[in-house]
Amino acid sequence: MPDLNRAAWRRCRPPLPLAVLSLALLHAHAAWAQEAALDAPLVLKRTPQLTEVIPENLRGRMPSFVDGDRISGQPDLGTIVEGNATLRRGDTLIRADRLEYYQPEDRARATGNVHVNHAGNIYEGPELELKLETFEGFFNRVRYQFLANGGRGDAERVDFIDSNVSIARMATYTTCRPEDYPGWMPAWLLKARTITADTEENVGVATSAQITFMGISTPPFPSLSFPLSNDRKSGVLPPVIGIDSVNGFEVTAPYYWNIAPNRDATLYPTLMSKRGINLGTEFRYLEPTYSGEIRADYMPEDRLRDRDRWGIWTHHEQRFDAKALGLDSLTGSLSINRVSDDDYWRDFTRTPSLTQRLLANDGILRWSSGDWSGTARALSYQTLQYAPSPILPPYDRLPQITADYNKYDWNGFDFSLNTDYSRFRGPGPLVQKELAGYVQPDGERVFGLASLSRPFLTPGTFVIPKVMLNATAYQFDAPLTTNGATSATRVVPTFSLDSGMIFERDANYFGRAFRQTLEPRAFYVYTPYRNQNDLPNYDSAANDFSFATVYTENAFSGNDRISDSNLLTLGVTSRLIDPETGAEAARFGVAQRLRFADQLVTLPNGTPVTDRFSDILLGAQINWTPKWSVDGTVQYNPDEHNSTRTAISARYSPGPYRTISAAYRYQADSTSTSNDGSKSIDVGWQWPINDLWGDYGKDLGPGRGQGGGRWYAVGRLNYSLQDSKLTDGVLGLEYDGCCWIGRVVVERITTGQITASTRIMFQLELVGFASVGSSPARTLTQNIQRYTPLRQPGLAPSRFTNYD
Missing domain, CATH: 1.20.5 (Single alpha-helices involved in coiled-coils or other helix-helix interfaces)
Structure with missing residues (x-):
C-alpha cells in the first residue's frame, strides 16, 4: 500500500x-x-485395525484379548480360560469350552466346541493347536467354510501352514448350502485325499479327487485345481463339449494362463470330429497407456475343405504423450482381421468376426489441439465372396488424412472447415465390371467443406441460416471410361435454413402428470445442380430415409456425390416429459419433404427422384415405465396408399431374469411393383417357467439368481414371412439348482441362401467350482435383449461381513 x-x-x-x-x-x-x-459433516477416520488384509509385519505386534467364565495362569507364561473362552488377535478369533494360551511360544490350544474365524473363513471342531502370529498348527475333525465363495466341507484334519495356506486331509468340498432336513446331501460333492487351499491366491488343489453329482461319480482324478473366489487363476479349465452340424462332435480343452494382473492368455485346442484339430489362442493386455487383445486360430489339413485354415484378429489402443508435441490429445488404434479363405465366415461362425464378410484392417492416429483435430489412417478390407450372393468390395484408403476446424460462437457465428485427402485402391476392373457393371480407376481425392451459420436462438424458437461450400479435386491413375479425363474438379455451394418453435403445456394422461411439447420444424435446403455423372464413386451411397437424415443437406453419404436440392422438409414432434425427473415418457413425430425441382444428381446406374411429395415418415417411441417400451417407424406412400417400410418393436422387462421383446419389420421391394418385400418377425425372451404355477422366486441381488429349483426359458426366433422359414434361432432351457446350473441351448445360424449351421450346447455349472460343457453365455447375450446371467462375478466379500 x-x-x-x-x-x-x-x-x-x-x-x-x-x-x-x-x-x-x-x-x-x-x-x-x-x-x-x-x-462440517462428520468423516470417519482411517484406522489400520480395519484394513482388509493385515500386513505380516504388524501381526506379531497386535494385542491379544482374552475373555471367559474363569481365567487362571501365570503372568508372561500361560493363561487358561474355561467356560465360554474367547481369544481375539487381529483378524483371528478362537472360541472354545477350554482355551490354553502359552505366551513364550505364542501357542494356543483349544478343546471342546472350537470355533475359529480367520479373516471371515470359519473352522469348527473339537480340538485345535495354533501359533497365532504365524498361524501354524492343526485342527482335528473339522468343518470349514470359506468366505470368498461360500465353499464348505469337512476333513479328518486340517494343517495350517501359514495365514494363507492350509491342507485338509481326507476332505470333502462343495458350494451347496446345507438344508435343514434329515438325510440332506449336497447336489455335488468333491472328495479328495488332500485339499490344499491358498486364500491369498484363491486357489484350491485336490489330490486323488472324485466328484459326485446327483449320485453319479466320476473316475478319480490324480489332481485338479479350482477357484476359491471369482479371481482369475492359471490352470487347465474344464473341457467344452458340443455338437455342431458342420463340425460334428467338438471337444475343447482350454488352458488359462494368468500372466499378471493386467495380462492373460488362453490356449484352446479343439477337436472337431468332421474336420480335425483347431489350435486357438487369445492374449489380452491392459497398461496405463495402451491395451488390446490378439486372437489367432490355425487348423492344419481341414478335412471339410481339404486345406489349411487360419484366422487372426487383433485390436490395439494407444495413448501417446501429446503435451510433448504441443497437442491436447494424441491417440492411436490398430485393428487386424484376416482369414485364410472365402468360406471361413460360413465354416467358423463363432469367431470374433462372427458372420461378417467384410473384414477391416485399420490403423488410425487421432490428434486434437484447440479448435483443430484430425486423423491419419490406413484402411484395407478383405472381402469374403460367396457365389450365390457376391458383394462389391469397398475401396481401400491408403492413406486417408483429415484435418477439421470448428469454431463456435465466434461473434455469434459458428464456423467449421473439414478437409480430407484419400487415396483409393479398388478391387480391380474385372471384379468391378462383373459385380457393378462399370469400371472406374483408382485415384486420389482432395475434399474440403466449409460452412458458416448464424444461429438465432430464444427459449421457444430457433432460426439457423447456413451457407456451405463443397470443393473436390480428383487425380486418376488411368483415364475415365466415360470421358477419358485423368483429373476432375467440382465446386458446389449450398444454402440451408433450419427453423422451429417449441411450445409447452401441462397435461395429464391416464392419471399421470406430464409436460407436453409441440415442436414444429421447417428445414429448407438449396443446392444448385452440378454435373457429376462422369465422376467416380468411391464412398458415396444413398442415405436411408429416416428421422436421422430427413433434416440434412445432402441426400448421399460420403463425398463423391453432392445432391442438387431445392426442397422443404416439414415436420412436427410432440413429447411427454415427466416434470419431476425430466425423463421422456413418449415421443411422436411426423415429417415429409416437398421437392420443388427434380433431383438430377444420381449414383451410377441410379434413378433420379422426381416426386414432388416424398413418403410421409411417422415415428413413435413410448417408454411409459422402465418395464416396457414401444418403438415404431412407418414410411407411408400417399400415392400408393400403402407402407413402403415398417419397423415396430416392443419390449417388456418387469425385473431381472424377465424380458420379452418382439419386432416386426417390412421393407418393400423397390425393383418390383408388387407389395411383396422383406417381412420378418423377431421374438426374444428370458422368463422363469416357475411363474406359471405361482413360484415367483426371491430377489437375491444382481448375479445371484432368484433361488434354487427354478426353470428359465430362453430364446430368440427370427422368422421370414416372405420365405416362410426360420432364418436364425436360439432355443434353450436353464435350471438353477442353487449350487449348480444346467443349460441346454440349440442355435441355428444361416450361412447362405440354402445353408445353415446348427449346434447343440450343453453346460453343467457347479457354482463357484467349475463348468463342464459348451457355454452358451455369449450366444444368449448377443441374441436376447437385456439377458441376465443367472450368476455373475462380483466383488469378493469383506472379512467384516462374517465378523464374530
Whole structure:
C-alpha cells in the first residue's frame, strides 16, 4: 500500500496496539473455526485395525484379548480360560469350552466346541493347536467354510501352514448350502485325499479327487485345481463339449494362463470330429497407456475343405504423450482381421468376426489441439465372396488424412472447415465390371467443406441460416471410361435454413402428470445442380430415409456425390416429459419433404427422384415405465396408399431374469411393383417357467439368481414371412439348482441362401467350482435383449461381513 493511502487510513482510524490486534484476530479465527467445525459433516477416520488384509509385519505386534467364565495362569507364561473362552488377535478369533494360551511360544490350544474365524473363513471342531502370529498348527475333525465363495466341507484334519495356506486331509468340498432336513446331501460333492487351499491366491488343489453329482461319480482324478473366489487363476479349465452340424462332435480343452494382473492368455485346442484339430489362442493386455487383445486360430489339413485354415484378429489402443508435441490429445488404434479363405465366415461362425464378410484392417492416429483435430489412417478390407450372393468390395484408403476446424460462437457465428485427402485402391476392373457393371480407376481425392451459420436462438424458437461450400479435386491413375479425363474438379455451394418453435403445456394422461411439447420444424435446403455423372464413386451411397437424415443437406453419404436440392422438409414432434425427473415418457413425430425441382444428381446406374411429395415418415417411441417400451417407424406412400417400410418393436422387462421383446419389420421391394418385400418377425425372451404355477422366486441381488429349483426359458426366433422359414434361432432351457446350473441351448445360424449351421450346447455349472460343457453365455447375450446371467462375478466379500 502506498504511503499516502496508509497515512489516510491512520487518520480515519487510530492504530490498535499490536498485541490487542493479534488477540482479536486469534479469537475471531477460533470462533470461525469452531463454527465451521460444527457445520462440517462428520468423516470417519482411517484406522489400520480395519484394513482388509493385515500386513505380516504388524501381526506379531497386535494385542491379544482374552475373555471367559474363569481365567487362571501365570503372568508372561500361560493363561487358561474355561467356560465360554474367547481369544481375539487381529483378524483371528478362537472360541472354545477350554482355551490354553502359552505366551513364550505364542501357542494356543483349544478343546471342546472350537470355533475359529480367520479373516471371515470359519473352522469348527473339537480340538485345535495354533501359533497365532504365524498361524501354524492343526485342527482335528473339522468343518470349514470359506468366505470368498461360500465353499464348505469337512476333513479328518486340517494343517495350517501359514495365514494363507492350509491342507485338509481326507476332505470333502462343495458350494451347496446345507438344508435343514434329515438325510440332506449336497447336489455335488468333491472328495479328495488332500485339499490344499491358498486364500491369498484363491486357489484350491485336490489330490486323488472324485466328484459326485446327483449320485453319479466320476473316475478319480490324480489332481485338479479350482477357484476359491471369482479371481482369475492359471490352470487347465474344464473341457467344452458340443455338437455342431458342420463340425460334428467338438471337444475343447482350454488352458488359462494368468500372466499378471493386467495380462492373460488362453490356449484352446479343439477337436472337431468332421474336420480335425483347431489350435486357438487369445492374449489380452491392459497398461496405463495402451491395451488390446490378439486372437489367432490355425487348423492344419481341414478335412471339410481339404486345406489349411487360419484366422487372426487383433485390436490395439494407444495413448501417446501429446503435451510433448504441443497437442491436447494424441491417440492411436490398430485393428487386424484376416482369414485364410472365402468360406471361413460360413465354416467358423463363432469367431470374433462372427458372420461378417467384410473384414477391416485399420490403423488410425487421432490428434486434437484447440479448435483443430484430425486423423491419419490406413484402411484395407478383405472381402469374403460367396457365389450365390457376391458383394462389391469397398475401396481401400491408403492413406486417408483429415484435418477439421470448428469454431463456435465466434461473434455469434459458428464456423467449421473439414478437409480430407484419400487415396483409393479398388478391387480391380474385372471384379468391378462383373459385380457393378462399370469400371472406374483408382485415384486420389482432395475434399474440403466449409460452412458458416448464424444461429438465432430464444427459449421457444430457433432460426439457423447456413451457407456451405463443397470443393473436390480428383487425380486418376488411368483415364475415365466415360470421358477419358485423368483429373476432375467440382465446386458446389449450398444454402440451408433450419427453423422451429417449441411450445409447452401441462397435461395429464391416464392419471399421470406430464409436460407436453409441440415442436414444429421447417428445414429448407438449396443446392444448385452440378454435373457429376462422369465422376467416380468411391464412398458415396444413398442415405436411408429416416428421422436421422430427413433434416440434412445432402441426400448421399460420403463425398463423391453432392445432391442438387431445392426442397422443404416439414415436420412436427410432440413429447411427454415427466416434470419431476425430466425423463421422456413418449415421443411422436411426423415429417415429409416437398421437392420443388427434380433431383438430377444420381449414383451410377441410379434413378433420379422426381416426386414432388416424398413418403410421409411417422415415428413413435413410448417408454411409459422402465418395464416396457414401444418403438415404431412407418414410411407411408400417399400415392400408393400403402407402407413402403415398417419397423415396430416392443419390449417388456418387469425385473431381472424377465424380458420379452418382439419386432416386426417390412421393407418393400423397390425393383418390383408388387407389395411383396422383406417381412420378418423377431421374438426374444428370458422368463422363469416357475411363474406359471405361482413360484415367483426371491430377489437375491444382481448375479445371484432368484433361488434354487427354478426353470428359465430362453430364446430368440427370427422368422421370414416372405420365405416362410426360420432364418436364425436360439432355443434353450436353464435350471438353477442353487449350487449348480444346467443349460441346454440349440442355435441355428444361416450361412447362405440354402445353408445353415446348427449346434447343440450343453453346460453343467457347479457354482463357484467349475463348468463342464459348451457355454452358451455369449450366444444368449448377443441374441436376447437385456439377458441376465443367472450368476455373475462380483466383488469378493469383506472379512467384516462374517465378523464374530
